[in-house]
Amino acid sequence: MTDAPEITDSHCHLDFPDFDGEIAEIIARAxxxxxxxxxxxxxRTDREPMVRALAEAHDPVFYAAGVHPMRVAEEPLIETDRLIAFTRHPKMVGIGETGLDYHYTxxxxxxxxxxxxxxxxxxxxxGLPLIIHARDADADMARILTEEHRNGAYSCVMHCFSSSAELARAALDLGFYLSMSGITAFPKSQELRDIFAAAPLDRILVETDSPYLAPPPKRGKRNEPAYTAHxxxxxxxxxxxxxxxxxxRTQDNFERLFAKVAAYEAAA
Structure with missing residues (x-):
């Protein structure tokens, strides 16, 4: 039992080999x-059964599924119907992560x-939230998100946001959310913190993106959900x-965006 304020790690990767054999301990520390x-x-779609199993085995764990942009070239383009089929599971709560990455790919x-x-x-x-990864693709990302929103509204979080103020504004103007990762706690990230400080507080989430991007005082180590608190x-x-x-406030934001989580917990 802990008296620490409750928060949610809105984005982690518990199926990665960095966590093999430690899931119960990681959840306890969180x-x-x-x-x-x-x-x-x-x-990646071939790992959906494993990720689903993690959510089924652990009460605090929910999951999202999609094809990361850096993996798009490695497998056939996913069909929308297949993504929708994943969402029938009661603990599958988001679409993605998807997006654009022009840095490496x-x-x-x-x-x-x-x-x-x-x-x-x-x-x-x-009606589930889209989970976006964006790297070195701000113009195309803003254009596509805006074009598609004109075709019909959807909800979205810009995960691990570390892009430009212009992309932040484009996302916020569409009603989307920005998620703060450990990058926002790095000493040299003041410009990024300024972008977040200018955003509405009711559009902010927090995350680890673990096992990556551990915040101080854990920087340089393997990240894990407990470090969301830092x-x-x-x-x-x-x-x-x-x-x-x-x-x-971030709990309220998470439950508003990831309404399926709140509904699942209310019914439990």
């Missing part, structure tokens, strides 16, 4: 830090854009709030 639930993200940009639009269609049809404490300072207030 609970001790106040991280009482987490969304683990499937980034610009050669597959066209296929990434097709994949992104199919994920958007699935999010629109199911990111959130620094984020509270960015918004001029005490930690308990910030944690409560």
């Amino acid at each position: 609970a001790e830090a106040g991280v009482t639930r987490m969304v683990t993200i499937c980034t 610009a050669d597959s940009a066209e296929a990434q854009q097709v994949s992104l639009r199919r994920h958007i269609e699935a999010a629109r049809e199911t 990111t959130a404490r620094r984020a509270a300072e960015t918004f001029g709030l005490d930690y308990a207030d910030f944690a409560a």
